[in-house]
Amino acid sequence: MIFHNLHIRCSLLLLIFLSAHSLWARTWTVCPSCENSSLKETIKSADAHDTLLILKGTYREFDILIDKPLLIKGVNYPIIDGEKKGEILRVQADNVTLDGLFIINVGVSYTKDNAAIRVVRSKHFLIQNMVLEQLFFGIYLEKSSLGKVYHNRIIGEAVDEYNSGNGIQLWYSTDIEVRKNHVQGTRDGIYLEFSDNINITENVSMDNLRYGLHFMFSNHDTYTHNIFENNGAGVAVMFSKFITMKNNTFHKNWGTAAYGMLLKEINDAEIIGNVFKENTIGINIEGSNRIHYIGNDFIGNGWAIRVIGACYTNRFKGNNFLYNSFDISYNSKLNDNVFEGNFWSSYTGYDLDKDGIGDVPYRPVKLFSYVVNRTPETIVLLRSLFMDIIDFSERVSPVFTPDNLMDAQPLMKIRS
Amino acid sequence: MLKILKYSFYDLIRSRWSYVYFLFYLVLGFVLLFLNNDVSKAVITLMNVIIVLVPLIGTIFGVMYYYNSREFTELLLAQPIDRNSIFMGQYFGVAGSLTLSLVLGLGTPFVLYGLFRSNAIFDFSLLLVTGAFLTFIFVGLSFVIAISNENKIKGFGYAVLIWLFLAVVYDGLFLMSLILFEEYPLDTFSLVATMLNPIDLSRILILLKLDISALLGYTGAIFKKFFGTDLGFFISIATLFMWTLLPILGLRYKAQKKDF
Numbered sequence: 001m002i003f004h005n006l007h008i009r010c011s012l013l014l015l016i017f018l019s020a021h022s023l024w025a026r027t028w029t030v031c032p033s034c035e036n037s038s039l040k041e042t043i044k045s046a047d048a049h050d051t052l053l054i055l056k057g058t059y060r061e062f063d064i065l066i067d068k069p070l071l072i073k074g075v076n077y078p079i080i081d082g083e084k085k086g087e088i089l090r091v092q093a094d095n096v097t098l099d100g101l102f103i104i105n106v107g108v109s110y111t112k113d114n115a116a117i118r119v120v121r122s123k124h125f126l127i128q129n130m131v132l133e134q135l136f137f138g139i140y141l142e143k144s145s146l147g148k149v150y151h152n153r154i155i156g157e158a159v160d161e162y163n164s165g166n167g168i169q170l171w172y173s174t175d176i177e178v179r180k181n182h183v184q185g186t187r188d189g190i191y192l193e194f195s196d197n198i199n200i201t202e203n204v205s206m207d208n209l210r211y212g213l214h215f216m217f218s219n220h221d222t223y224t225h226n227i228f229e230n231n232g233a234g235v236a237v238m239f240s241k242f243i244t245m246k247n248n249t250f251h252k253n254w255g256t257a258a259y260g261m262l263l264k265e266i267n268d269a270e271i272i273g274n275v276f277k278e279n280t281i282g283i284n285i286e287g288s289n290r291i292h293y294i295g296n297d298f299i300g301n302g303w304a305i306r307v308i309g310a311c312y313t314n315r316f317k318g319n320n321f322l323y324n325s326f327d328i329s330y331n332s333k334l335n336d337n338v339f340e341g342n343f344w345s346s347y348t349g350y351d352l353d354k355d356g357i358g359d360v361p362y363r364p365v366k367l368f369s370y371v372v373n374r375t376p377e378t379i380v381l382l383r384s385l386f387m388d389i390i391d392f393s394e395r396v397s398p399v400f401t402p403d404n405l406m407d408a409q410p411l412m413k414i415r416s
Numbered sequence: 417m418l419k420i421l422k423y424s425f426y427d428l429i430r431s432r433w434s435y436v437y438f439l440f441y442l443v444l445g446f447v448l449l450f451l452n453n454d455v456s457k458a459v460i461t462l463m464n465v466i467i468v469l470v471p472l473i474g475t476i477f478g479v480m481y482y483y484n485s486r487e488f489t490e491l492l493l494a495q496p497i498d499r500n501s502i503f504m505g506q507y508f509g510v511a512g513s514l515t516l517s518l519v520l521g522l523g524t525p526f527v528l529y530g531l532f533r534s535n536a537i538f539d540f541s542l543l544l545v546t547g548a549f550l551t552f553i554f555v556g557l558s559f560v561i562a563i564s565n566e567n568k569i570k571g572f573g574y575a576v577l578i579w580l581f582l583a584v585v586y587d588g589l590f591l592m593s594l595i596l597f598e599e600y601p602l603d604t605f606s607l608v609a610t611m612l613n614p615i616d617l618s619r620i621l622i623l624l625k626l627d628i629s630a631l632l633g634y635t636g637a638i639f640k641k642f643f644g645t646d647l648g649f650f651i652s653i654a655t656l657f658m659w660t661l662l663p664i665l666g667l668r669y670k671a672q673k674k675d676f
Contacts, residue, residue, distance in 0.1 A: 256637055280631065302631040325631055371591070375598040378591055379632050380606050380639065384619060385468050386587035 031055035039064050039080070046070060054078045054101065062107070066091045074100035077131060081105050082116075091119040097126040106135040108163055115140035115165070119147065127152065137165035138186065141173045148177045156186035158209045167208070170195040170218075178203060183212075189231065192218040201225050211236040211262075212253075215243065223248060233259040234279065243269045253279045260301070263288045271296060281306050282324070285314075294318055295415065303329050303369070312336040320415055321345060321364070325382075328405075329369035335402040339364065343411040351412045362410040365401040367394035420492070420502055424509025428481070434517055437473065441521025449525055455534040459543060462522070463622045466547045467615050471554040472579050474514060478558030479575045481510050483568050493676055503559070503671040507664070511555040515548045522547075539625050546618040549656045553614050554579065556663025563670045586613050603638045610639075611652070614659045621652055 028042050030052055036042040039061050042052055048068040055075050062082040066072070066089065079102045082088040086107040089098065096119075103116045115137035119125055125147040131154075132138045138154040141147065149168060158164030167183035169191045170176060178200045183189040189205030192198060193216045200223035205212035212228035213235040215221065222244040228234035234250040236259075237243055243266065250260035260279035263269075266288040275297045276282035282301040283293075286308040293316045298304035304324040305316075314337040321327045322345045341357070349360035368387045372379050381387050394401065428434050444465065448458040485506065492502050522544065523531075531537055558575045565571035590609050594602055610616045623632070624643050632639065642648040 256632075302628070325628070371595070375595050375602075377598070377602040377606055378594050379636065380610060380616075380620065381587055381591055382623065382628075382631060383464060384587045384616070386584045386591070389584065390588075 025049040027051040029053045032057040062086045062088050064089050068093050069095035071097045077102040087114045089117045094123045100129045102131045104133045108136045113137050119144045138167040141170045143172045145174045151180045154183045158186050166191040188214040196220050206230050215240045233262050236262040237266050238264040241267050245271045247273045250276045259284045285311050317341050326369045328364040330365045331373040333402050335405040339407040341409050342407050343414050347410050356412050358410040361406040361408045363406045366391045370400050420505025421508045424506045428513040438517040438521045445522045445525030449529045455536045459539050467619050470547050470550045474551045474554030475558045475575045475579045478555040479562045482562035499671050511552045514551045518547050552660045560663050560666045582615050611655050
């Protein structure tokens, strides 16, 4: 009886102990002088849902595989140095959280896309407060979903396109939030390929070699409140559908082949409330249909909007066009796009009935921009008196530019 | 020659028109800077004014001065003075005083608005240098025209025509030929065509120094490759010198030959 009782009590205790073990996950502390000095070894011995606290120090490790749900948290930004040997962290499990690590020296390879952090076929991951430097690819999400990339700092030193990687790359990934990251000096700041339902907000992408943000074959994505500055081109949106672009700033993407935004084969998108300031070309549009451009500000660009061809049923409403060298450039005589209720700083009409809408339509396409489209060499006549004179005469009676391309209701006052 | 130069110069400095010209640039400079308060932006706007107005004013002023001072010239010719020094003196007097008005008129507001503290100082000096060149070139051209034509109306007409041709018509012909031969490589052609017109040359020289040159795209890259190098810059300044020298030589030749 006693023995029996003891047996029950023992097994009860064991049960409690076991359940406690699985309910309250263990915390492992890793530091260079601790018992656990290696990340790889500690991850191996940890159980699912454990926490790893990485203390300050330098860990020279690469190809670290995380294959179980873990919370890996750095204290005071411990350095993980890949010594340029290859990939550094590879996540291959659901529910992994990475927080507060400083990862440097990703191996550059011409055959493998080595990344500082690669997430493969995983769900519910959270990558936050990471600092990545001297990298090839930064954060590479591969066939993953329902995760969050939050408040990371990615600083590359890319010089040439062929041997540099992207800051944050999403490949066949869905339902991911990319928020408050800072990416600079990489090839493409943020790159999406075959990735749907992605939400990109409040990021800063600057000084990247190619594009600040790049979409390829990705649909139903949203990006808002981002800043794209001084990139080869701010944002390139290509072969994608249903993209929403709101309240972003495109600034100083300035150079002989630079764009604020490059649209190619984009359908059914919304471009609302963005600011395009001091870009060589604000928006370059090619083969894009049914796009709404509403309430954007185009300030001091070379070309505010350059339409290259095959763009139909687009609507430009309530935008401000301020002090651009060319407001709209168009290369065909056919126009199927609607311009209405925009403010044009070079509008010289009048408003007799005082309803805030100019009584004379505004024609935004200058003859000069038409001529330049036809023969690019004629740009050497930029700002010559002759060009001003023929622009004026074309504006009075259009011959070469599409005569229905006009804003019939130009605003008299700037839309605030 | 120096004495006559001095006389012409002081005569003009005291004249109302020099003041008007000076005040015009002074007001223009202040208004531009007041409106956008950014020295480098104001330089761009100023460029448009300089490449159109400076040649026009140089032309008109030159012709006017020559015809107005004709009696005085004849008086001087009766004295034992070298013909060359009479006309050269007058020419440099006019061109010099116009340049002075330009430099002081534009320089004052820009210096007051902190030109020395901004990095636009080089662009601005280039603007003034090309402005000075254009003044000398167009005053020279107008003197040649005036000395060749006894008839004042004709002289004025030709002078305005030559300004119109170089400022407007030339660019039209340039544009036509670019469009006509668009199938051919046009880089060298457009470079040469730009060099042959002092107004176009000044415009491109200034444009390339400004931010706006990025708009020129591929063609701009070729121009930048040429004008951006020391050799290209030297060649273009040399061309402007040539342009200044040509009317002066013409003036000397005409002055020697002319029977008053």
